[in-house]
Amino acid sequence: MVGAGLAGLTAGLDLTAAGWDVVVLEARPAVGGRVRTVRTPFSAGLHAEAGGESIDRSHHALLALVGRFGLTTEDRQVDKIHHGVTYWRGRRHPTAEFLAAPGVAVGCERFEAALDELATAVDPDHPERVAAAEPLDRRSLADLLDDLHLDPMARFLLDTRQRGFFNAEPRHVSLLFAAQQAAAPADHAAAAISAMRIAGGNDRLPHAMAEELGDRVVLDAPVTRIEHDADGVRVDAGGRTHDGAWLVLACPLTPLRTVTFSPALPATVADTVHGLDLGSAAKVTIEYRTRFWETGEGSGYTVADLPIGLAWSPTDSYGSERGLLSAYVTGDAAGAAARLADDERIADAARQLDQIYPEGAAQRTLHAATTAWANEPFTGGGYAVFRPGQMLPCWPVLRAGTGRIRFAGEHTETLAGYMESAVRSGHRVAKALGPAPG
Numbered sequence: 347m348v349g350a351g352l353a354g355l356t357a358g359l360d361l362t363a364a365g366w367d368v369v370v371l372e373a374r375p376a377v378g379g380r381v382r383t384v385r386t387p388f389s390a391g392l393h394a395e396a397g398g399e400s401i402d403r404s405h406h407a408l409l410a411l412v413g414r415f416g417l418t419t420e421d422r423q424v425d426k427i428h429h430g431v432t433y434w435r436g437r438r439h440p441t442a443e444f445l446a447a448p449g450v451a452v453g454c455e456r457f458e459a460a461l462d463e464l465a466t467a468v469d470p471d472h473p474e475r476v477a478a479a480e481p482l483d484r485r486s487l488a489d490l491l492d493d494l495h496l497d498p499m500a501r502f503l504l505d506t507r508q509r510g511f512f513n514a515e516p517r518h519v520s521l522l523f524a525a526q527q528a529a530a531p532a533d534h535a536a537a538a539i540s541a542m543r544i545a546g547g548n549d550r551l552p553h554a555m556a557e558e559l560g561d562r563v564v565l566d567a568p569v570t571r572i573e574h575d576a577d578g579v580r581v582d583a584g585g586r587t588h589d590g591a592w593l594v595l596a597c598p599l600t601p602l603r604t605v606t607f608s609p610a611l612p613a614t615v616a617d618t619v620h621g622l623d624l625g626s627a628a629k630v631t632i633e634y635r636t637r638f639w640e641t642g643e644g645s646g647y648t649v650a651d652l653p654i655g656l657a658w659s660p661t662d663s664y665g666s667e668r669g670l671l672s673a674y675v676t677g678d679a680a681g682a683a684a685r686l687a688d689d690e691r692i693a694d695a696a697r698q699l700d701q702i703y704p705e706g707a708a709q710r711t712l713h714a715a716t717t718a719w720a721n722e723p724f725t726g727g728g729y730a731v732f733r734p735g736q737m738l739p740c741w742p743v744l745r746a747g748t749g750r751i752r753f754a755g756e757h758t759e760t761l762a763g764y765m766e767s768a769v770r771s772g773h774r775v776a777k778a779l780g781p782a783p784g
């Protein structure tokens with residue numbers, strides 16, 4: 347197994363239970379991958395998620411693991427989006443009012459109806475089988491939005507939401523991928539989405555899973571070379587060589603680009619590894635002396651036509667006097683944010699939050715943390731996005747693997763981009779390999 351994120355750890359546990367002799371090789375000095383809870387430099391008792399954060403009520407595979415390891419979840423504020431603010435063209439509006447403006451609700455409904463109509467024809471397991479798959483894959487989510495000729499306020503809201511959801515500009519999202527995501531089974535009710543986090547921090551889950559796997563998990567072991575033939579694999583990692591019957595690549599494709607494969611991967615597989623990027627996502631979390639945004643029923647959930655795009659409160663699921671706001675930067679703006687030094691990225695986000703919330707500037711502390719995932723060598727971006735034209739060639743490759751090599755990870759699941767996706771992919775691959783022989 348390559349990678350001790352949720353996908354690799356899930357597959358590792360399942361395969362161990364199925365009698366396999368498992369080794370999970372992890373490049374970093376810690377497990378969890380894109381599940382990373384940040385506690386420093388915040389005041390005692392505060393924490394935020396640098397990566398995977400919110401859990402939907404329909405994320406049953408993840409929630410089953412949370413229960414299995416004796417962890418609990420804590421609920422985020424109900425209806426946080428409606429109780430937040432929308433900053434547009436220099437003015438701050440209660441989001442509920444913004445949504446009630448003529449053209450906004452209607453525009454959002456028209457978009458959802460148009461996407462749902464495309465989705466009804468798509469089998470999420472086999473998006474390549476839909477009629478006219480090629481033109482659909484070549485079109486982008488932005489093309490669909492353009493066709494609807496939306497009111498500018500609705501278009502801004504949808505662009506911002508979709509950019510945040512896909513961690514990419516709508517023009518960089520294959521419409522076939524967007525339709526697959528809309529078709530993937532999930533509970534789309536507002537109260538079910540982004541409803542909770544793991545109490546004490548999401549990293550408690552990968553840590554508990556790794557503890558059960560014990561010394562089967564090898565840290566500080568970046569895989570650099572993979573030999574493979576019809577009988578098995580030989581993997582160089584962290585100065586040691588490991589032989590195995592199968593290899594599960596439970597890591598994003600970007601870090602695999604520097605791994606030597608011998609023999610070279612078949613062209614379709616190599617093209618997928620080198621062509622399919624993750625989207626771009628960066629977070630900046632800032633500590634405030636008070637939760638000034640909680641006046642009335644304020645949730646801190648912020649939508650803005652500024653580079654930060656979205657912000658919310660990581661402290662909306664647990665009690666504390668002080669509060670945190672996380673800016674969630676995605677798409678082109680996240681690419682630009684990744685090119686800044688950490689302190690510049692923090693200062694930039696702080697300036698934008700001050701612009702939206704002038705009353706918060708005096709409450710802002712110097713305790714802040716940031717992660718630009720594009721800069722992380724063993725990740726290389728946020729989460730999966732298939733660009734126009736990529737779904738048809740890449741999806742079947744990710745699902746089939748090659749020879750003795752299989753792919754796991756959120757980017758290989760019908761519902762992509764979630765912690766749930768990673769867990770489902772781990773279960774899927776382990777099930778496909780079945781019980782150990784003999």
Ligand SMILES: Cc1cc2nc3c(=O)[nH]c(=O)nc-3n(C[C@H](O)[C@H](O)[C@H](O)COP(=O)(O)OP(=O)(O)OC[C@H]3O[C@@H](n4cnc5c(N)ncnc54)[C@H](O)[C@@H]3O)c2cc1C
Nearest residue numbers: 349351352353373379380398399400569597755756764765
């Ligand atoms: C900013 C951000 C926000 C997100 N928000 C949410 C959210 O709110 N809710 C949600 O459910 N999900 C969210 N996600 C997505 C979620 O975090 C991921 O889908 C999930 O954690 C991916 O797990 P994984 O196991 O597929 O990959 P990873 O977690 O990336 O694990 C892969 C592992 O492979 C290791 N690795 C890479 N290369 C090598 C190598 N050569 N040798 C050995 N090891 C290697 C890496 O170090 C890593 O530990 C977010 C992600 C980001 C980045």
